[in-house]
Amino acid sequence: MRSVLLVAAAAAAKQPPLWPLPQNYSCSTQKLTVIPSPAFFRVDAGNDVLAAAAKRYIPLAFPHGWGAPGVGLPALSVVVDDGVGATERAARRPRRADDAGALYPALGDDESYKLRITATSATLKARTVWGALRGLETFSQLVAYNFDTATYQVVACTIQDAPRYPHRGLMVDSGRHFLPVATLLHVVDALPFAKLNVLHWHLTDTQSFPVETPSRPSLWRGSFSKRERYSVEDVKRVVERARLRGVRVVPEFDTPGHAESWCSGYPGVCPSPTCKTPLDVSKAETFAVLDDVLGDAAKLFPDAFVHLGGDEVDTSCWASTPSIQQWLRAVLRARNWTTADAYSYFVSTAAKIARSHQKRPIQWAEVFDEFGATLDKSTIVHVWKLSTNITEVVENGYDCLVNVGYVADSWYLDNLDVTWAQAYASDPRATVPPHLQTKVLGGHGEMWGETVDGSDFDATVWPRLAAIGERLWSSVDDVDAAWPRLEAFRCLLLERGVGAAPLNNSMARAAPVGPGACTQRRRRI
Amino acid sequence: MRSVLLVAAAAAAKQPPLWPLPQNYSCSTQKLTVIPSPAFFRVDAGNDVLAAAAKRYIPLAFPHGWGAPGVGLPALSVVVDDGVGATERAARRPRRADDAGALYPALGDDESYKLRITATSATLKARTVWGALRGLETFSQLVAYNFDTATYQVVACTIQDAPRYPHRGLMVDSGRHFLPVATLLHVVDALPFAKLNVLHWHLTDTQSFPVETPSRPSLWRGSFSKRERYSVEDVKRVVERARLRGVRVVPEFDTPGHAESWCSGYPGVCPSPTCKTPLDVSKAETFAVLDDVLGDAAKLFPDAFVHLGGDEVDTSCWASTPSIQQWLRAVLRARNWTTADAYSYFVSTAAKIARSHQKRPIQWAEVFDEFGATLDKSTIVHVWKLSTNITEVVENGYDCLVNVGYVADSWYLDNLDVTWAQAYASDPRATVPPHLQTKVLGGHGEMWGETVDGSDFDATVWPRLAAIGERLWSSVDDVDAAWPRLEAFRCLLLERGVGAAPLNNSMARAAPVGPGACTQRRRRI
Structure with a gap:
């Protein structure tokens, strides 16, 4: 076990403390002081999504108040530029918008961003507001509070990032247990921490129609x-909370x-x-x-x-x-x-x-199993059984979502014996021919609600959902290298009020086995 | 079992849907429409505690938005009158206040209140702001949203209420697991729902000094x-959050x-x-x-x-x-x-x-077991072992806090086999001679943290802490009558984002055993 620990520590040393890991990064060990302020995130004030995010990320990046006075980086400039000229843009309508012109995220929206932090400036560039949200999350995870100096620090980094899959979600089941609006808002708040962008809301089932x-x-x-x-108003609140976080809500x-x-x-x-x-x-x-x-x-x-x-x-x-x-x-x-x-x-x-x-x-996927190629081609096939031949699905021209563990374990989070490492080892397109892999849009952690309500939701879902999140966003797959980062991410989730269970549970959502750190390894400083 | 259910239902029918139950109440079955608005709670704007509460209780009383337009009660008037003339009051300093003059709750502060809701007006009267806070909580629990009509309703009631014990608390242990500030703020938010007024913060232990x-x-x-x-700032945030809710924070x-x-x-x-x-x-x-x-x-x-x-x-x-x-x-x-x-x-x-x-x-209590009557009389003895003779403690002149189950089970919430009904059956002063009962200040749910961190805190503590809360506030002790009210209170906790576990768990904090209502009884309407 000691050698595994050392190997993991060595691999982790090369990776910045981010979850999920960005596609490309170059970070020095140089620590820079950041000076928090209510106006730290400088965004285009005319955009309601960005304006809300600039406010929301202040306590997420700076959770211990304003710290001691000092000198350092005073701002992160956030620039959204879709590369389209002003005239052309004025002529375009937003791709998806309600009557009031509010922007909604959609499948395939560009979520890429570039983050550059140097000793003299910090800049976040994205082509859409959704990319900017992902970059803000990355920045917030790079900031660390130094309790001894009462200052916030970041490391100098250049990051270029974009998701591997466009559809990265969690299914919640309000048919088997009612999930109060408070629980749903809490879930929606947490999804972007792991760069997830879809809440699949299984609204009804045999047991209830809420x-x-x-x-x-x-x-x-x-x-x-x-x-x-x-109520309709309740649903609107959930959808609006999600919209502001770049999370799509797909009802079922x-x-x-x-x-x-x-x-x-x-x-x-x-x-x-x-x-x-x-x-x-x-x-x-x-x-x-x-x-x-x-x-x-x-x-x-x-x-x-x-x-x-x-x-x-x-x-x-x-x-x-x-x-x-x-x-x-x-x-x-x-x-x-x-x-x-x-x-x-x-x-x-x-x-x-x-x-x-x-x-x-x-x-x-039963609809494909039944129809085969006669199924309307616009249908998205949601594959959940090993018996469905996913290669056949995509070869027949269907987009699909996958939670099946073709190569490792499934993403059924109500299966309590699926560990984070097993979930991490799965990849929706692992068995799909390379030229058809874009037909696999992504996947979900599937949270069937038979034994899940507001009392055990977080601990059942997290941190395994985070493992799924990295799988869907990043291009890494090394469990040993991921381990210390995921442990740190679990600490972050707890700090943000998300009740993520310990990583090394024998069964998901089990209590900590004894006194210890959020990483479960007692560390003396 | 059927007869128990029927008896419980009959007893519950006479009790308003409140947890804890008020000392005196007279409620009709007449349902009155309430018209929510941001200014619904009319308080003295000069008092920061009341002003914050008036804002906080809007979403607690009206969680589903403003509802359909209609006619009904437009306000609750909140009046705090300590019965002291203006001249005398001007000459007095607040009993406990920081340098800026902020009011803090103290042991023995008057928490009584009178709430009167008629078809034409609703009034809450208290002698202190803390009493007003307790009354606001009661009012918020009396309001029910009618999904079919999209309106809020209350029943006409006259309530006179005051706590049985002045000290009603929860101990949390941040020595065995670190409890993030987010967790502590969440805990502090929830305590007043059960009219608890003390957070005993066991800050340090052998395992950590955070x-x-x-x-x-x-x-x-x-x-x-x-x-x-x-950090010092973190602690200040917890203390301030608690102060605004009439919750004392006692560090250990x-x-x-x-x-x-x-x-x-x-x-x-x-x-x-x-x-x-x-x-x-x-x-x-x-x-x-x-x-x-x-x-x-x-x-x-x-x-x-x-x-x-x-x-x-x-x-x-x-x-x-x-x-x-x-x-x-x-x-x-x-x-x-x-x-x-x-x-x-x-x-x-x-x-x-x-x-x-x-x-x-x-x-x-070891200090009493050791010193006996030579212990300084100002010391409060915190009794946690059956071997301590509590009668001897109070006879020797000591105030005490009690979590020992002299007559039923203990209030150690980390003992997972203590059911809510067993906790409910305990009473700190049950074995103390009547003339000395006021020496028993109250008690705590004791949440030792060996297996408790942010991932399982709520489900370990709630709903058993609510049972303790009613025991310390109310003068009722009928488990059957309490049961449906506590089930409803569990639903309320879930709706307010508090992860209270099911009532009928074999062990505390266990998951729901299968699909079902928050009351665990499938109800068709």
């Missing part, structure tokens, strides 16, 4: 209780399986009171409700994607419900269908409805 | 790492045992490099360092109390260290002492030093 859908106001009768609900309404909770408000969309799911494929009402739900979602969630679920559909209720049997017999006869085709009909109709609301559908 | 002591700047070399430290510097971390900075105060603790009783340097530490603490912590520890002192290092042996032989001969007297000498000297800094000492 969210308000104004056109179908009875649906949230399927909530666990009258207080365990999200999982159908036709995982949807028993829909029956509370609209019993008509379910096969029968005793056999409730999958939703009734035979009724127009089912698709009318889904259309309304996705229409409401399209208004609430500015993201270009919507997740339609489609997983784990057991069609036995369809087979056993007389009215559906009758419909099935009729259409099967008329169109030469099998029951499996009825499933395909459901999920393809759902996808059409999504597209009619100008949303690109994501569906769990 | 806090800055400006007169003895080498002491925090005993921190776990260079980043796991509290535990000596002469539990103090090995002191040796890192000042090896001279420890017997020897191989036998480090208890601190060296024979050296003037030991008491000079302690004097400086307590002097620094007196400047940082405005509270009238300081905790000196004094527990679990194994004097074998004194017996085995030649220089201490020599000193012991000399003083034992001169004063007819035993080695136990040397322990008494240490802790009584510590108490004298505390008093010289105008602080009243709290010490763990």
Whole structure:
């Protein structure tokens, strides 16, 4: 163990204390004093995202107050320049914006940045505000407080950085346990610390339907209780908090399986009171409700994607419900269908409805396993089973998201025996031919909520999600070199109020085994 | 089980949805609409504590935004009147205040309040700002958001309330694991939700000395790492956050045992490099360092109390260290002492030093077990062992704090097998003769930190600390009646971002066992 420690320490010595590691960096050992002030981050005041970030990153970079007076770097200049001339820019509309012109992040937005810190100046350049946010996070991690001198220090560095994957996310499940808005805001705050940019919000499941859908106001009768609900205003708060952090929020309404909770408000969309799911494929009402739900979602969630679920559909209720049997017999006869085709009909109709609301559908990989190459090419295939042949998915032209451990362990964070090192060893495109690798958009830590609520969310998710974050952003894969940096990042998460569990747990979210440092190695100074 | 549920539900129906339950209340079932606004809480603008509370309680009472327009109660008038005439008040200094005149809470401050909510007006009256804070918390818990109508509602109530015990606290241990400032601020935010008013901050222990002591700047070399430290500014932030919430912060510097971390900075105060603790009783340097530490603490912590520890002192290092042996032989001969007297000498000297800094000492009950009635009468005895005879303590004139389960289980929150119901069944003064019960000031949930850091703090502490909170505030003791109220309070804690664990865990801080409501009972509406 001693030799492993020494090797890790040597590798770490060459890497700056950043998580995730930038693509290119050159850092000296020269420590520079930084003089904090409320106006430290000099940004374009006309941009609301940057203005909010400049304020937010003051306590993140300078968590111990203003420190002792001194001489040093007084500012970080943040410059966003998309390389487009002013005239041309004026003629363009923002790529994705709400009615008030607010900028939203979108898949593929340029998140690159350049950070240059010298003894005389510090400059951050990016082509978009989202790149600037990533650079601000990097800068905040480079700043260290020296308790002995009561000053903040950075090392002189030149960093050029950009993500490996454009889609880097966390799925949260508010169907199995209600996750209060406070928890969601806290999650959204933490994602950018690991340069994650997507919150995939699995809103509903068999156990509960917590969210308000104004056109179908009875649906949230399927909530666990009258207080365990999200109003439209609640959702807006989460989306706005995410937007300001460059985090996309992709809602999921999982159908036709995982949807028993829909029956509370609209019993008509379910096969029968005793056999409730999958939703009734035979009724127009089912698709009318889904259309309304996705229409409401399209208004609430500015993201270009919507997740339609489609997983784990057991069609036995369809087979056993007389009215559906009758419909099935009729259409099967008329169109030469099998029951499996009825499933395909459901999920393809759902996808059409999504597209009619100008949303690109994501569906769990069963839809590909079922349709193969006949699936609409705009669909994003969310691969979660080892049995799905990912190479086949991308060869057939589909973009995909991957959480499967083809080469190591999966990114299912509710699997408590997956260690951070195992998650770190996975790579979504590891088994995909080089010329098709860009079809793999990225992946998620998947936080299924059966045993997760606000009481254990952080410790279940972190620090393993950070390991996933580095995998998706950086081009390094050395677990030994990552280890001390991740330990330090865990300390940072704790300092920022994120309850990341110890790294060396036998099982995720287990308590620390005894007294010790945040790195779990007692260090005497 | 069904009959228990029914009984509990019946009892709960008579109680308003408040935790802890007020001493006196009369609530109708009439629901009144409340119209939220940023100026809803009308307070005396000249008082910084109340002004901050009026702002803070807006999102706590109205967490789902401003709701739909409507007609209803537009304000809660908050009146603080100490019954003293203006002339007399002008002549008085605040009881405890810093140089800038800021008010601090103190033991015995009047926390009573009267809350009256009718169809036409809502008024909160208190004799101190602290009472007003308690009443604001009560009001915020009475407000419920109706998702269906998008309006806030309260029931018409008349409440007269005051605490049973003046000292209601939580001990946190930043010696075994560093608790970041973010964690401490979060803890301080949550204490008033359960009407707790003391944070007992066990700052140092054998494993680490994380806090800055400006007169003895080498002491925090005993921190776990260079980043796991509290600067003076950090401590000030915690104290100020607490002050604004009516929470006293009582620091503890535990000596002469539990103090090995002191040796890192000042090896001279420890017997020897191989036998480090208890601190060296024979050296003037030991008491000079302690004097400086307590002097620094007196400047940082405005509270009238300081905790000196004094527990679990194994004097074998004194017996085995030649220089201490020599000193012991000399003083034992001169004063007819035993080695136990040397322990008494240490802790009584510590108490004298505390008093010289105008602080009243709290010490763990070993000091009483050792001194008996010769202990200085100003000392507060902190009883933590069943072997301490609490009746004897109070009969001898000492005030005390109690976490021992004389009649049920203890309030050691790191004992994971203590359920909320067992904690609830304990009462600090249960075994004390009626005429001496006021000598029992109250008690704490004791959160020893061996397996607790920022990753599992909330789930370890809550909801059991809430059970302790009601015990210390209210005059009820019916577990069945408390149960549904505590379940609802757990939901509230989660909604406010506090990670309270499920109530019916087999062990504290265990994860939810499966999908379900925050109350763990699946409720269809």
